[in-house]
Amino acid sequence: MTRRSALLILEAVELLTSNRDLDRFRASSGDVVLIPTMGALHAGHESLVRKGVELARGRGICMVWVFVNPTQFNDPADYARYPKTLQADVDLCTRAGAAAVFAPSAPDIYPPNQQIPVPSLPEQATRPGLEDAHRPGHFAGVCQVVLRFFDLIRPRCAVFGEKDWQQLQVVRAMTKRDRPEIEIVGMPTVREPDGLAMSSRNRFLAPGDRQKALAISRALVGAGRVKTPAEAEAAMRSTLRDAGVETEYAVVRDAATLLAPATGALRALIAARLGAVRLIDNVLWPSI
Numbered sequence: 001m002t003r004r005s006a007l008l009i010l011e012a013v014e015l016l017t018s019n020r021d022l023d024r025f026r027a028s029s030g031d032v033v034l035i036p037t038m039g040a041l042h043a044g045h046e047s048l049v050r051k052g053v054e055l056a057r058g059r060g061i062c063m064v065w066v067f068v069n070p071t072q073f074n075d076p077a078d079y080a081r082y083p084k085t086l087q088a089d090v091d092l093c094t095r096a097g098a099a100a101v102f103a104p105s106a107p108d109i110y111p112p113n114q115q116i117p118v119p120s121l122p123e124q125a126t127r128p129g130l131e132d133a134h135r136p137g138h139f140a141g142v143c144q145v146v147l148r149f150f151d152l153i154r155p156r157c158a159v160f161g162e163k164d165w166q167q168l169q170v171v172r173a174m175t176k177r178d179r180p181e182i183e184i185v186g187m188p189t190v191r192e193p194d195g196l197a198m199s200s201r202n203r204f205l206a207p208g209d210r211q212k213a214l215a216i217s218r219a220l221v222g223a224g225r226v227k228t229p230a231e232a233e234a235a236m237r238s239t240l241r242d243a244g245v246e247t248e249y250a251v252v253r254d255a256a257t258l259l260a261p262a263t264g265a266l267r268a269l270i271a272a273r274l275g276a277v278r279l280i281d282n283v284l285w286p287s288i
């Protein structure tokens with residue numbers, strides 16, 4: 001389908017909704033740069049897609065995967081209400097220049113008569129006090145679905161957002177160990193003008209909580225200016241507490257291993273709850 005306007009001619013992306021569609025498309029697509037997503041795409045995802053299009057230029061195509069993966073949710077209510085906006089996602093991918101959107105059904109990814117393996121978890125997945133402490137089983141589901149999609153699509157490269165910093169380190173470690181031929185590229189977090197990290201979950205924030213949520217980026221920026229990791233952690237917790245935001249963790253860790261800081265690059269990471277909405281964010285530490 002070609003859509004025309006006075007200024008714009010957009011070739012719509014190919015929408016692939018089954019493994020059969022994917023096989024047909026893959027036969028002629030060449031190298032794939034893959035953008036893994038659960039849909040409900042926003043400007044943060046758009047930056048990943050644009051990066052994918054740039055990396056694919058002259059060598060292949062950029063494909064976006066859209067799949068709300070049931071195995072990585074430990075809260076059934078969170079899974080049930082995860083936003084599904086496929087038509088808008090396809091439009092965004094078209095604008096950003098992707099060649100294909102792969103949006104399969106759950107039975108395509110987890111056929112009832114097939115056991116889809118769960119890879120062993122890299123040690124970054126189970127560092128105490130981070131995601132695993134609050135979302136047990138989450139990274140097992142993430143690793144399972146990432147490997148499944150890698151094996152169905154066989155990409156040359158995959159682009160992930162840095163907002164899910166721990167996920168990026170887990171996927172990097174797993175891919176290096178299990179599919180070393182695939183390159184993992186990380187992309188900086190995209191923020192709203194007031195600093196809130198873009199997330200598909202932001203739409204669920206109550207108006208008052210949207211304002212309170214700004215304490216997360218404020219805490220990260222403030223922590224970047226203090227001298228020691230311990231002071232930074234205390235400063236983040238107090239900024240969040242003063243704003244009435246429930247903190248799951250507010251820590252400074254080694255950026256790659258996610259262990260408590262030693263030397264080298266460090267990252268300040270926060271997970272917080274506002275009502276039923278859980279948000280995460282992180283920045284390089286220290287920032288100055």
Ligand code: PAF
Pocket residue numbers: 036037038067069072142145146164167
């Ligand atoms: O970051 C996400 O959106 C998901 O965890 C991913 C990587 C697409 C796996 O479902």
